[in-house]
Amino acid sequence: MPRKIEFKTAGSPTVLQAVAFDRPRLGPGEVWLEHAAIGVNYLDVTQRSGAIPIPLPGGLGLEAAGVVAEIGEGVENVKVGDRVVYALGPIGAYADARVYPAERLIKLPDDLSFADAAAVFFKGLTAQYLIKSTYPVTRGTTILLYGAAGALGQILAGWANSIGARVIGVVSSSESIERARKAGSAEVLIWNDELPRAVHDLTGRGVDVVYDGVGKMTFAASLDSLRPRGTMVSIGASSGAPDPVSPGLLNAKGSLFLTRPGLAAHIGDIDEYRERAADLFAAVSLASITPRIWKSYPLADVASAHADIESRRAQGAIVLATR
Numbered sequence: 248m249p250r251k252i253e254f255k256t257a258g259s260p261t262v263l264q265a266v267a268f269d270r271p272r273l274g275p276g277e278v279w280l281e282h283a284a285i286g287v288n289y290l291d292v293t294q295r296s297g298a299i300p301i302p303l304p305g306g307l308g309l310e311a312a313g314v315v316a317e318i319g320e321g322v323e324n325v326k327v328g329d330r331v332v333y334a335l336g337p338i339g340a341y342a343d344a345r346v347y348p349a350e351r352l353i354k355l356p357d358d359l360s361f362a363d364a365a366a367v368f369f370k371g372l373t374a375q376y377l378i379k380s381t382y383p384v385t386r387g388t389t390i391l392l393y394g395a396a397g398a399l400g401q402i403l404a405g406w407a408n409s410i411g412a413r414v415i416g417v418v419s420s421s422e423s424i425e426r427a428r429k430a431g432s433a434e435v436l437i438w439n440d441e442l443p444r445a446v447h448d449l450t451g452r453g454v455d456v457v458y459d460g461v462g463k464m465t466f467a468a469s470l471d472s473l474r475p476r477g478t479m480v481s482i483g484a485s486s487g488a489p490d491p492v493s494p495g496l497l498n499a500k501g502s503l504f505l506t507r508p509g510l511a512a513h514i515g516d517i518d519e520y521r522e523r524a525a526d527l528f529a530a531v532s533l534a535s536i537t538p539r540i541w542k543s544y545p546l547a548d549v550a551s552a553h554a555d556i557e558s559r560r561a562q563g564a565i566v567l568a569t570r
């Protein structure tokens with residue numbers, strides 16, 4: 248019998264339990280997908296902890312790669328045996344296999360492994376919309392990027408660097424500096440309250456765009472690091488949600504732009520989803536993005552994967568293997 252990860256109440260990683268389940272019947276437009284590799288994302292951690300509530304009891308996971316094993320009525324975009332990957336809901340990717348909507352499946356390039364696909368797809372799509380849509384990054388763009396040595400930061404920095412942007416990475420400790428540099432950051436700063444001064448010393452006027460996934464602790468410093476009419480992109484809140492911002496403050500600091508984008512709004516439309524996925528795969532093929540798997544765990548050991556992310560031990564992407 249296939250297994251899936253479930254939890255009944257929000258809490259620590261130990262709430263996650265592997266349970267066997269019966270294979271359900273397929274409905275129209277659905278496939279039975281046998282997973283080979285499952286991506287683990289910070290969003291999963293926040294849903295498990297209760298920081299972002301989801302219906303319980305239930306499962307977790309929004310990204311996986313595998314093989315189509317059966318197709319339901321009306322499915323035309325994939326066939327049995329196809330290698331595919333997906334991102335976003337319905338939640339439940341933490342499983343050996345699952346029922347999934349066929350239209351949300353993206354066929355994998357022949358030279359991209361299941362593990363690399365699971366490591367890069369969700370995070371790569373996020374990086375894609377951030378540098379192509381939220382703020383169109385071009386040659387000469389100057390970026391301030393928090394978490395530059397993390398899984399998402401390494402992808403975004405490398406991709407932006409390949410375009411010709413200057414990436415100033417921010418890390419939490421000296422141990423992460425070299426990893427951030429190797430990923431594509433031209434300069435790397437260790438976070439402290441004097442960050443805006445250091446940014447202005449490097450740039451002379453501030454950066455064009457800030458990608459800030461930390462939130463409350465860094466928000467004010469991020470605004471102060473921007474040039475006039477620069478763009479503040481809030482992409483997470485690992486330190487807590489930022490305080491409300493008055494529109495007048497954005498004007499006083501130089502007519503700044505502020506946005507809080509999310510992946511669902513950028514890949515909800517099927518055609519847009521496929522276009523962004525094709526752009527991502529092209530970037531991988533050109534080595535603008537390099538999948539970096541820090542560690543792979545068996546599905547049943549998912550609690551260790553979550554603990555690594557929560558404790559900030561992870562130095563790159565983590566995937567779960569089903570076989």
